[in-house]
Amino acid sequence: MPSHVAVKICGLSDSDHVRVAAEAGARYVGFVFFPKSPRHLGLDRAAELAGDVPDGIAKVALTVNATDAELDAIVGAVPLDMLQLHGKETPERVAEVKARFGLPVMKAIGVAEASDLTQIDLYSDAADQLLIDAKPPRGAELPGGNGLAFDWRLLAGRKYWRKPWMLAGGLTKENVAEAIRLTGARQVDVSSGVETAPGQKDAALIRAFLKATKG
Template identity: 50%
Template sequence: MPLTVKICGLSTPETLDAALVAGADMVGFVFFPPSPRHVSLDVAEKLGRQVKKAVKVALSVDADDALLANSIEALRPQILQLHGKESVARIRDIKQKFGLPVMKAIAVETAADLAALPGYAAVCDRILFDAKAPKDATRPGGLGAVFDWHLLEGLDLKLPFMVSGGLNEENVAEAVRITRAGGVDISSGVESAPGIKDPDMIRNFIRAARATEELAT
């Protein structure tokens, strides 16, 4: 099956265009002020209008209903990415209130971190496995850290799932080979500085990710 490639944390027309032209399947926009990738509602609205075919993803971290509503109105996303400590009950409420599919990020460091997976899988539409942030981190993702992909080997998950955390054009093939993930998600791995996406790095990563499809056939 084709690999789903998501470029997250886009914030300028130029880098968004680079991702779209290179063939990104999903483009992510961050609504979380502590992140260097945070976009205002006005910017999100303008960037959202630039997207014609790719799936727009609105990323938030433990957001309240007001922030979710505002981000949805501005971006018009097809899916919500919840990257905080949202409970199963909270996700159920969000889906009921806003009527959009949800992708839940699960931070992974050890096998014990997968204990919550069945509960989330029961209410979510997609799972994203990301590296766990250090305890003193100010944000949960986009930190360029890799987790042990072998923790996902043989994972029997009925939902589509993606891997993130420390990916780049050199290691994406290994990540897909080990995890058998149906998708990859990158943010800091295509940046020249925190929050500053590099068009060439975006293109190179998508090209490398697509090459894994050929290896799988």
């Protein structure tokens, strides 16, 4: 397993869980701005939580097909280090968002089969980072956070994409070490895998997940 795998705990909504994630060694924390998600935050609450994040941990806003006005409101209210675009944004839109807001942009790419990997090269020029996630089932309300994994063998031996990438989708304390081994991921993202119910994070699960990534 690669040493120093960077972990993102996404969908946080409680200051105790932000503290636990930071103390356990998370490198990123994610806040969700998508009303259909059980992890959605209002701007005031997100600003409070972001204020609790220690220096050196990246604060990431997850958005889905957000308009400029919506992004203006988020960036204006919440101190952030990165924007995560988790919808159907085109490479052109990714570049536009990056230029407008001056923040690094991570683009989520849904994978179910080998042909989906062509998206990675398409977005590599525009995005600063890529989030390789399980493609949501047809008709799903949420583009991510569904607790689904994909066949990690699709990523085996593909460590050399032009941009840093993060593995997501169905990761748990039980399977994350194997996922890292199969894919060579240097970064992983978890949301539902550290919850007891949708949107309900658990401190013990957060700690156990971070411990599992350290082998």
